[in-house]
Amino acid sequence: MIECEVEEEFAFHLEARTEALIAEGLPPADARMQAASEFGDLSGARAYCRTRDRSAERRRRSFEHLTDLWQDVRIAVRTLRRSPLVTIGAVASFALGIGATTTMFSIGHTLMTSLPYGEVDRLFLVGGYDRSRMTRLGDIGLRVAEARALRDESRATAFGAFEDWPVHLGDGKTNAERLQGSRVTSGLFATLGVRPFLGREFVRSDEQVGASPVVVLGYRAWRDRFRADSSLVGRTVRANGVTARVVGIMPTDFSLGGLDAIWTPLSLERGVLATDTAPHLRMIGRLREGFGYDQAAAEVARLGMQAVRERRGDPAREGLHLFPSADWSVQPEGRRAVYAMTALISLVLVIACGNVANLLLARAAARSRETAIRLSLGAPRAALIRASLVEALVLALAGGVAGSVLAQLGTSQFGRNVANGLPTWIRFRVDGTVFGFALGLVLLAALASGIGPGWRASRLDPLGGLRATERGSTGLRQGRVARELALVQVALATALLLLAGLIVQGARRAVGRDPVPSPQQIANLRIELRRTAYPTAASQAAVVGRILERIRGLPQVVSTTASTATPGFTGPPLEFTVGGLPKDPTTPLIAPVSAVTAGFHKSFEIPILEGREFEVADREGTGRVAIVSRDFADRFFPGRTAVGGTIVVGYPGDPSHPGEHPAEPATIVGVAAGIPSIDGSVGDRRLIYLPYSQVGDERVAIAARVEANPAPFLKSMRQVIFEVDPDIPVFGDRVLADDYHDARAPVIFLAALFSSFGLAGLTLASVGVFALVAFGVRERSREIAIRTALGEARGSILKRLSLAMAIRIGVGLGTGATFGTLASPIVGEVLFSTSPSREPGVYVVVLALIGVVGATALLVPAVRAVRVDPMAALRND
Amino acid sequence: MEGKIVAPLDLMQGTVDILVLKALSWGPRHGYAISGWIRERTGGVLTLQDAVLYKSLHRLEERRLLDAEWRPSENNRRAKYYQLTTSGRTALKHEHATWRAYATAVFDVLDANTAGI
Structure with a gap:
């Protein structure tokens, strides 16, 4: 085209000029030559002009595409506005699907926010490593000597060490306050790439023996406790019973290992720390300039081998390894679980896409006459597909906007309800990445639901379409794909609902009962005893006894007790052996252990099923005793009484047995009833109780059951503790019922979140099945009318109409149930330890629910169709 | 090239464009007519190869002038008849003003020189 045009234009010019020159009197040959010479570079001009024309053509065409697209959008909007109910349904489907998926993604994305340190990709954590399985061992601590070896000998990595180290900050006027923080080696903050907001961090001289005590405060502690007084740096505070100088304030979002209130110096030098032998230290390192990860990892593995050998471990089996610091906030398994959950939740969106595709297909069928005309008039098939895609896109965009709002709500609610314990730098909000994800979903959804109907419309045989319309049925018939869509939707909805049911059931189990009766009458607080002031179990038991006695003297107190773990919150899991059972070195026995005072079980109304509870007579110097839970007794003393049996527990708080030395055997004197768990973490219900007077501990929870309102009573308890020792910090003072409520809030919220996802899936799928059946019935209305007129029984027609779909729903149910069962371990891993085998009730309810909903969606349109007067139906054609 | 007092000047691209725009300011014309009009108007002082003219036409068409x-x-x-678009008309007005200012400036310099001799 373009080639010819340029040629024709030039030819016209040359001929006209030649004629003019001949008219002026030149001979024809000369005239032609003169014209050509005036024209100049003909082939150059030809090439140039063609290029220009082609580019102009391209621009024109893309402009036309744009106007066509705009036209499509306007048509789509107009069509959609004509049937508002259907449109709202489709948009709502998309909104639910996109909202649910984006919420889950946004939560996962936020949990994986990188640490607020500089150049986090060069920061690594030292962790235990199982060589044989090549997996990470749980958070293992390092000994001082091991940490020193890493710090001094590593060439590739600059290491710093830290350990949890709370500080009691007192002013002598009120109870001391307990600030959560760590001891850190000098220069660690610089290694992390964080500079103090005010003042300086620790230097080598702060670590020296005899150096004057110094602390660095966290931003929030500084703001809340010292009213953001910038003159605080250089002044002194009373920390852990000594006077210490504040040398720095850290910036707002800084936290280390999740703790963010206060830091004190840690020395790795030989003999400085009393806890030289206990492995408590964690290490973080930054790759030095010019070194890569591989070199650093090899070095750590080598140094770790020595460490393991010194521990008399097996260097062939375990060692040390460098883990990316990103693993700190969310472990790789957690990350996988989050992705798996996102994928599961996206099933809601898949169902929604099915609905919208079905809707567009029905719309396309209704328009098949128009489509046939357009096709026979030469409309390109691509234009038909594009129109369908645009319609889907308009719906998906509207759904995406609404879905983003839902995701924003869901995410911030999640942050409020679930994320209480997370570090401050993790903020739950919808950011650019999440928004991009939502936009991606919109495009995917539009493509998934728009391409099928568009494709089918474009394949319509124009003649067939026109003829079919004349005969009153539609040119586009419900395709095989559309019918299988019902199967898929039912399957997905079943799977979703099943998983949601498992979660809800797990949550119900979790929140069904309070761990102890009437927690709203129990005032509960925690204290911490400093080792320097209370070094032995006897001295700890003495001061706790004094506090309990004085609280008991307060008015309206029914009973009071102290323990290292309030019922419902389990104590530390510790290794134990049972007398008479051989010790298996490969799988040590572990159970949560609490140290409790006499009268603990009576006070919390935990029944003693056998034997007796602890008495005041069980104290240091008398025979060691223990109480175990019924589950424990059933497991280790099957078929006989546990009372009289012996167990050995290595209790770390036991001052007479520091470290890993074996403890004395304790005689079991009683068996207590189990305690319902509080947050769905069913865990191990095999509990061991030891008398606090025999083992002691630094951290103690003190509870008082009172007749009055326990909230104001907590103040009196604080006062009593202040009078006994003003340096003992009091924290976590709450009514026990409130503690339980907070602990359950995430469970309840997650259950609500997931059941709403499940219900959304069910609603969408039932609407989908209903629409599919209604569509199928409508296209056969003529056939139904003829059959009825010919006297076929309604029941038989009904069967003919719905049998195929009923079979599909049945197959969908089965497939969904299987899929849901296969996927259930993911749910169990992330949320609660539920399992399909424990919840047959969930299966019954879900299958019945889907069955009823499916049958209704199936029968309502079919029954309506056979009830129609056959003559009326035929006349309507 | 015939012997003239002033040697014919080669035209620069921008110059051709403004001449083409001007040629079309009285209404639609085809390339041959524009060529003739320019030849007449400049009395042979400016030689304009037709190849250059057509390049300009297609360029201006692509730019939607x-x-x-x-x-x-x-x-x-x-x-093939060409005519000015709205933006072509605007471009002509603008270029015209620019050219006038440019030419005035050049003449001012040249006239000053003459006075100095």
Whole structure:
């Protein structure tokens, strides 16, 4: 085209000029030559002009595409506005699907926010490593000597060490306050790439023996406790019973290992720390300039081998390894679980896409006459597909906007309800990445639901379409794909609902009962005893006894007790052996252990099923005793009484047995009833109780059951503790019922979140099945009318109409149930330890629910169709 | 090139464009007519190769300063007629002013020189 045009234009010019020159009197040959010479570079001009024309053509065409697209959008909007109910349904489907998926993604994305340190990709954590399985061992601590070896000998990595180290900050006027923080080696903050907001961090001289005590405060502690007084740096505070100088304030979002209130110096030098032998230290390192990860990892593995050998471990089996610091906030398994959950939740969106595709297909069928005309008039098939895609896109965009709002709500609610314990730098909000994800979903959804109907419309045989319309049925018939869509939707909805049911059931189990009766009458607080002031179990038991006695003297107190773990919150899991059972070195026995005072079980109304509870007579110097839970007794003393049996527990708080030395055997004197768990973490219900007077501990929870309102009573308890020792910090003072409520809030919220996802899936799928059946019935209305007129029984027609779909729903149910069962371990891993085998009730309810909903969606349109007067139906054609 | 007092000047691209725009300011014309008009108007002082003219036409069309349309010519043959678009008209006005200012400036310099001799 373009080639010819340029040629024709030039030819016209040359001929006209030649004629003019001949008219002026030149001979024809000369005239032609003169014209050509005036024209100049003909082939150059030809090439140039063609290029220009082609580019102009391209621009024109893309402009036309744009106007066509705009036209499509306007048509789509107009069509959609004509049937508002259907449109709202489709948009709502998309909104639910996109909202649910984006919420889950946004939560996962936020949990994986990188640490607020500089150049986090060069920061690594030292962790235990199982060589044989090549997996990470749980958070293992390092000994001082091991940490020193890493710090001094590593060439590739600059290491710093830290350990949890709370500080009691007192002013002598009120109870001391307990600030959560760590001891850190000098220069660690610089290694992390964080500079103090005010003042300086620790230097080598702060670590020296005899150096004057110094602390660095966290931003929030500084703001809340010292009213953001910038003159605080250089002044002194009373920390852990000594006077210490504040040398720095850290910036707002800084936290280390999740703790963010206060830091004190840690020395790795030989003999400085009393806890030289206990492995408590964690290490973080930054790759030095010019070194890569591989070199650093090899070095750590080598140094770790020595460490393991010194521990008399097996260097062939375990060692040390460098883990990316990103693993700190969310472990790789957690990350996988989050992705798996996102994928599961996206099933809601898949169902929604099915609905919208079905809707567009029905719309396309209704328009098949128009489509046939357009096709026979030469409309390109691509234009038909594009129109369908645009319609889907308009719906998906509207759904995406609404879905983003839902995701924003869901995410911030999640942050409020679930994320209480997370570090401050993790903020739950919808950011650019999440928004991009939502936009991606919109495009995917539009493509998934728009391409099928568009494709089918474009394949319509124009003649067939026109003829079919004349005969009153539609040119586009419900395709095989559309019918299988019902199967898929039912399957997905079943799977979703099943998983949601498992979660809800797990949550119900979790929140069904309070761990102890009437927690709203129990005032509960925690204290911490400093080792320097209370070094032995006897001295700890003495001061706790004094506090309990004085609280008991307060008015309206029914009973009071102290323990290292309030019922419902389990104590530390510790290794134990049972007398008479051989010790298996490969799988040590572990159970949560609490140290409790006499009268603990009576006070919390935990029944003693056998034997007796602890008495005041069980104290240091008398025979060691223990109480175990019924589950424990059933497991280790099957078929006989546990009372009289012996167990050995290595209790770390036991001052007479520091470290890993074996403890004395304790005689079991009683068996207590189990305690319902509080947050769905069913865990191990095999509990061991030891008398606090025999083992002691630094951290103690003190509870008082009172007749009055326990909230104001907590103040009196604080006062009593202040009078006994003003340096003992009091924290976590709450009514026990409130503690339980907070602990359950995430469970309840997650259950609500997931059941709403499940219900959304069910609603969408039932609407989908209903629409599919209604569509199928409508296209056969003529056939139904003829059959009825010919006297076929309604029941038989009904069967003919719905049998195929009923079979599909049945197959969908089965497939969904299987899929849901296969996927259930993911749910169990992330949320609660539920399992399909424990919840047959969930299966019954879900299958019945889907069955009823499916049958209704199936029968309502079919029954309506056979009830129609056959003559009326035929006349309507 | 015939012997003239002033040697014919080669035209620069921008110059051709403004001449083309001007040639079309009285209405649609085809390339041959524009060529003739420019030849007449400049009295042979400016030589404009037709190749250059057509390049300019197609360039201006691509830039949408011109619209083109095929229709019968005076002696009833198919010819490509060009006409100014709205933006073409604006461009002409703008270029015209620029040229006038430019030429004035050049003349001011040249006249000053003459006075100095």
